[in-house]
Amino acid sequence: MLNAQDLYNETYYLARNPDVANAVAAGLFPTGFAHFESFGQNEGRNPSALFDTRYYVTLNPDVAAAVAANQLTPFQHYIAFGQAEGRNPSVLYNNQLYLSLYPDVQEAVSTSSITGIEHFQLSGQSEGRIPSKLYNSAYYLGFAEKVIKNRGWQMNKRPLFLHQ
Numbered sequence: 001m002l003n004a005q006d007l008y009n010e011t012y013y014l015a016r017n018p019d020v021a022n023a024v025a026a027g028l029f030p031t032g033f034a035h036f037e038s039f040g041q042n043e044g045r046n047p048s049a050l051f052d053t054r055y056y057v058t059l060n061p062d063v064a065a066a067v068a069a070n071q072l073t074p075f076q077h078y079i080a081f082g083q084a085e086g087r088n089p090s091v092l093y094n095n096q097l098y099l100s101l102y103p104d105v106q107e108a109v110s111t112s113s114i115t116g117i118e119h120f121q122l123s124g125q126s127e128g129r130i131p132s133k134l135y136n137s138a139y140y141l142g143f144a145e146k147v148i149k150n151r152g153w154q155m156n157k158r159p160l161f162l163h164q
Helices: 010-016 018-025 032-040 053-059 061-068 074-085 095-101 103-111 116-124 137-150
Strands: none
Touching: 010 018, 010 032, 018 032, 053 061, 053 074, 061 074, 074 116, 095 103, 095 116, 103 116
C-alpha cells in the first residue's frame, strides 16, 4: 500500500500553497510535506493531483462522519483504509475503471497486497496506463513538453504524478 509520502507531491503542494512555499523558503518548515503532515491535511489542503480532499469526503459519507468526529483526516483515511477498499481519491483516478481496463493489474491486486493506485503510481503511469476517463497521459505529457520548451526548461521524463 502507498504511504503518505508516496501520494504526496512537493512541487504540486508548494505551487498550490504559496503561503507554505514562503514558509519553507523562510525556514519555518523543512519541507512542504512537514507542513502537510502537521497542518495541511487538517486544513483540507490537497497533497497532490491524485488526492482531492473535498471530492473524497463528498463521495464517502462515512469518512465525512469520521472527519467530523475528529477521528482522522480524509487523507489519513485514504492511506490507511480507502486505497485498500478501492475508493477513488479524485476525479483523476478511478479504481474500478483502472482495474477493468487492465486485467493484469486486477489480477495483481486480487492476489497480492498491492493496491490499484499503488500500481498506477509505481508503474502504470510510466507505462501510459489510463487512470480515469478525465486523464490522458499522452495529452498531458505533450502539453507539459510544450510549456517546458517554451520556458527554456529541460524536460524531465518522469510521469506527471510521480511523487518527489
